[in-house]
Amino acid sequence: MSLLVKKLSVSYEDNGHALQALECVDFVAQKGRITALVGESGSGKTTLGKACMGLLPKNATVEGGITLGDKPLLGMTEEDLNKVRWSELAMVFQNGAANFNPVYTILDQVAEPLIQHRDMPKPQALELAGQALLEMGLKPEEHTRYPHQLSGGQVQRALLAMAQILDPGVLILDEPTASLDAMSKGFVSRAMVQNKEKGKAIFLITHDLELASQLADDLYVLYLGQVMEKMAGSELFSEPRHPYSLALARSFPSMETARDLGGIRGDAFYRLLHQHGHRNGTPHRHAHIASSEAGHEPGHAPPSGCLFHDRCTQAREDCRKGLVPLTGSNGRKVRCLRGGIVDLLDLKGIAHSYD
Numbered sequence: 001m002s003l004l005v006k007k008l009s010v011s012y013e014d015n016g017h018a019l020q021a022l023e024c025v026d027f028v029a030q031k032g033r034i035t036a037l038v039g040e041s042g043s044g045k046t047t048l049g050k051a052c053m054g055l056l057p058k059n060a061t062v063e064g065g066i067t068l069g070d071k072p073l074l075g076m077t078e079e080d081l082n083k084v085r086w087s088e089l090a091m092v093f094q095n096g097a098a099n100f101n102p103v104y105t106i107l108d109q110v111a112e113p114l115i116q117h118r119d120m121p122k123p124q125a126l127e128l129a130g131q132a133l134l135e136m137g138l139k140p141e142e143h144t145r146y147p148h149q150l151s152g153g154q155v156q157r158a159l160l161a162m163a164q165i166l167d168p169g170v171l172i173l174d175e176p177t178a179s180l181d182a183m184s185k186g187f188v189s190r191a192m193v194q195n196k197e198k199g200k201a202i203f204l205i206t207h208d209l210e211l212a213s214q215l216a217d218d219l220y221v222l223y224l225g226q227v228m229e230k231m232a233g234s235e236l237f238s239e240p241r242h243p244y245s246l247a248l249a250r251s252f253p254s255m256e257t258a259r260d261l262g263g264i265r266g267d268a269f270y271r272l273l274h275q276h277g278h279r280n281g282t283p284h285r286h287a288h289i290a291s292s293e294a295g296h297e298p299g300h301a302p303p304s305g306c307l308f309h310d311r312c313t314q315a316r317e318d319c320r321k322g323l324v325p326l327t328g329s330n331g332r333k334v335r336c337l338r339g340g341i342v343d344l345l346d347l348k349g350i351a352h353s354y355d
């Protein structure tokens with residue numbers, strides 16, 4: 001089963017103003033693939049996940065379409081959505097422990113969807129829940145603990161066990177590895193790959209660009225509620241095309257990344273991006289997005305033209321006005337009037353000079 005999002009716009013009513021969290025987003029999480037959504041904080045990632053689950057708050061206005069297989073989700077009654085949630089589409093939210101009820105054991109809670117949705121007798125449901133928890137690396141003596149008696153990593157793994165318990169075709173995971181130890185991160189990553197291999201569609205929302213680049217078959221880069229680029233996960237560090245994707249990749253602190261970006265492509269991109277800015281007399285602006293120089297939050301008055309133009313080293317006058325479409329073939333799309341940095345800077349022709 002695949003999850004298809006078409007021209008989705010979401011705005012929140014915020015003190016009498018409309019805050020545009022998503023703008024005309026097209027997105028697909030295909031079966032048998034891991035699809036990652038990355039972008040800085042506030043870019044609208046969780047909003048997209050919640051919109052798919054029909055769990056946006058009351059102050060949200062939604063336009064566009066969301067389809068699960070052949071079922072349109074937008075406009076579905078709450079009763080019908082409840083039948084779809086857990087059994088066909090499940091989401092693991094950020095802040096694991098907050099998603100469990102503190103007064104029930106995790107075993108009871110992981111068993112609950114089986115009892116509610118499948119009318120399974122409790123003893124059988126508990127047995128299956130126990131197996132699911134074991135598969136996620138939780139020892140039998142941990143199953144009967146309350147959420148506050150588990151570590152963050154154990155809670156996250158228990159949540160993932162619960163999300164998978166009814167074998168839904170689509171799994172949405174919002175920051176599933178945030179603040180996890182290496183072992184828990186390994187379990188969660190393996191679970192994603194195993195689910196993909198079983199033919200599930202995995203929709204991964206993450207700040208962990210390294211994880212996204214390693215696991216994602218498809219990757220979307222979101223900025224101020226717009227998709228700036230769609231690519232293969234493996235291209236995020238090696239061949240980002242949108243200046244924002246490059247800036248995002250460069251802002252990711254890791255030895256691995258530093259090595260990748262120190263390589264020909266990353267380095268050439270970076271140098272050429274800067275040279276280009278100087279050549280054209282545009283003010284030099286460092287592409288690195290440290291938090292101290294973070295750009296806009298989605299707001300009531302987003303910039304006109306390309307939403308990234310005032311942080312971009314290669315912006316021209318026409319980037320400051322009008323709409324910028326997302327163009328390219330199915331696998332690779334970029335929202336840049338200059339065709340992205342590869343075309344503009346002719347990297348392929350020049351990169352070998354850095355060999």
Ligand code: ATP
Nearest residue numbers: 012014021040041042043044045046047057297298
């Ligand atoms: P993070 O990575 O920090 O989780 P995100 O990319 O998931 O961020 P969202 O949580 O989707 O971003 O938020 C997108 C924008 O919508 C932000 O500006 C946020 O403040 C705003 N927003 C989210 N929920 C609401 C709400 N209930 N009411 C008003 N504004 C909201």
